[in-house]
Amino acid sequence: MADKIDARGLSCPQPVILTNRKMKEMGKGVFEILVDTDTSRENISRLAQQTGWDVEVKKADADYCLVLRKD
Amino acid sequence: MTTIKNFFASRWGIVSAGVFVGVFAPLLQKWGNPGNMGICVACMERDIAGALGLHRAALVQYIRPEIIAFVLGAFIASLLFREFKPRGGSSPIIRFFLGFFAMVGALVFLGCPWRALLRLAGGDGNAILGLAGLTAGIWVGVLFLKSGYTLGRATKVKSFPGWVFPIVMVALLVLLLVAPQFGRTPEGTPTGPIFFSSKGPGSQHAPIFISLMVGLGVGFLAQRTRLCTMGAIRDVILIKNTHLLSGILGIVVAAFIMNLVLGQFKAGFTGQPIAHTDYLWNFMGMALSGLAFALAGGCPGRQLFLSGGGDGDAAIFATGMIVGAGFSHNFSMASSPTGPEAYGPIAVIIGLIFCIVVGFTMREKMA
Numbered sequence: 001m002a003d004k005i006d007a008r009g010l011s012c013p014q015p016v017i018l019t020n021r022k023m024k025e026m027g028k029g030v031f032e033i034l035v036d037t038d039t040s041r042e043n044i045s046r047l048a049q050q051t052g053w054d055v056e057v058k059k060a061d062a063d064y065c066l067v068l069r070k071d
Numbered sequence: 072m073t074t075i076k077n078f079f080a081s082r083w084g085i086v087s088a089g090v091f092v093g094v095f096a097p098l099l100q101k102w103g104n105p106g107n108m109g110i111c112v113a114c115m116e117r118d119i120a121g122a123l124g125l126h127r128a129a130l131v132q133y134i135r136p137e138i139i140a141f142v143l144g145a146f147i148a149s150l151l152f153r154e155f156k157p158r159g160g161s162s163p164i165i166r167f168f169l170g171f172f173a174m175v176g177a178l179v180f181l182g183c184p185w186r187a188l189l190r191l192a193g194g195d196g197n198a199i200l201g202l203a204g205l206t207a208g209i210w211v212g213v214l215f216l217k218s219g220y221t222l223g224r225a226t227k228v229k230s231f232p233g234w235v236f237p238i239v240m241v242a243l244l245v246l247l248l249v250a251p252q253f254g255r256t257p258e259g260t261p262t263g264p265i266f267f268s269s270k271g272p273g274s275q276h277a278p279i280f281i282s283l284m285v286g287l288g289v290g291f292l293a294q295r296t297r298l299c300t301m302g303a304i305r306d307v308i309l310i311k312n313t314h315l316l317s318g319i320l321g322i323v324v325a326a327f328i329m330n331l332v333l334g335q336f337k338a339g340f341t342g343q344p345i346a347h348t349d350y351l352w353n354f355m356g357m358a359l360s361g362l363a364f365a366l367a368g369g370c371p372g373r374q375l376f377l378s379g380g381g382d383g384d385a386a387i388f389a390t391g392m393i394v395g396a397g398f399s400h401n402f403s404m405a406s407s408p409t410g411p412e413a414y415g416p417i418a419v420i421i422g423l424i425f426c427i428v429v430g431f432t433m434r435e436k437m438a
Binding site: 008011016038042046050 | 152156158217222224225306310312368384
């Protein structure tokens with residue numbers, strides 16, 4: 001079961017900070033982050049691209065679940 | 072629609088939004104807005120505060136259509152792209168006073184971050200001090216963010232609260248067009264409730280229709296691309312990402328070229344339009360603003376665009392800025408072209424103390 005971070009309702013840039021911290025903590029692997037705005041989705045996708053993590057975006061009701069993966 | 076969305080989220084998307092601002096701000100100045108103030112969110116909100124009688128500085132009173140259109144442009148974009156999400160409840164009283172003190176700092180410097188960029192592009196060297204201060208303030212904000220600072224989660228709310236700020240903007244547009252006057256003093260001076268400057272920067276403005284159209288364009292593009300001056304500097308410091316920075320570089324380069332073409336470029340520190348040469352307080356004013364913007368999550372423009380997208384917390388920040396403008400002029404805290412006024416420096420220090428207390432007290436333990 002992948003770790004899951006709930007960043008819904010947090011204002012910019014906290015979802016990015018939480019993601020960045022998790023990436024550094026894990027080094028590689030899989031985790032999920034839940035966000036509720038398109039801005040957070042775009043920002044985290046951009047961070048993932050910059051740091052070499054793959055990102056898969058799933059729609060979860062009105063929110064987004066981003067699955068981040070690095071092998 | 073997806074292709075358009077992807078373009079706006081790309082680097083070229085944000086550069087195009089920056090270039091739009093950089094091209095049209097100097098043009099608005101050419102068409103009537105004050106010097107190096109084609110667009111300035113802080114100054115324009117200050118003028119609105121004056122027009123509503125929240126301060127009585129006779130030279131800076133006008134309901135600026137650009138502000139109205141920024142919100143409405145973002146509102147239209149967020150509806151069109153299905154991003155309109157009414158939300159709120161993330162430390163509103165803190166956000167109000169962050170907005171209040173952000174305005175206090177901006178009026179000590181004389182401009183918002185966008186105007187700092189436009190002043191630089193017009194040759195005003197004092198903007199360098201302002202931008203240095205802005206960066207310093209944001210850097211302190213990043214330290215707080217890294218140590219777990221948060222204003223807490225916003226929650227989804229009913230639809231209507233998201234509509235309130237755009238409706239207020241429509242009401243301001245009506246007041247601009249109707250400009251009601253309830254009477255005159257025996258000397259013939261209008262007694263309000265709406266005040267428009269007859270001289271000074273408040274009397275200088277582009278035609279309403281043009282200001283509205285440019286403002287709608289800026290609001291639309293900025294909502295789509297998330298253009299934010301504070302975010303640009305913050306992201307470079309925090310995660311070494313230059314995406315937002317390319318937008319503000321677009322503003323500076325385009326405005327610089329436009330100013331050269333229009334004959335509006337004048338390099339130097341003295342005699343610059345609506346600017347003073349007090350290095351220390353140019354720096355400190357913007358340092359306060361930068362810290363307040365970083366703690367609130369967006370520059371004044373971004374707060375307006377978020378408000379248009381239904382963000383009630385951003386609307387409270389913007390309201391705090393307008394109220395802050397009233398206090399700044401009534402309490403002799405706003406600078407004039409001759410330099411800081413009597414209580415500007417102490418107000419900046421009080422604002423910095425407020426922000427630092429917020430930064431230290433609004434932290435969650437890191438996991």
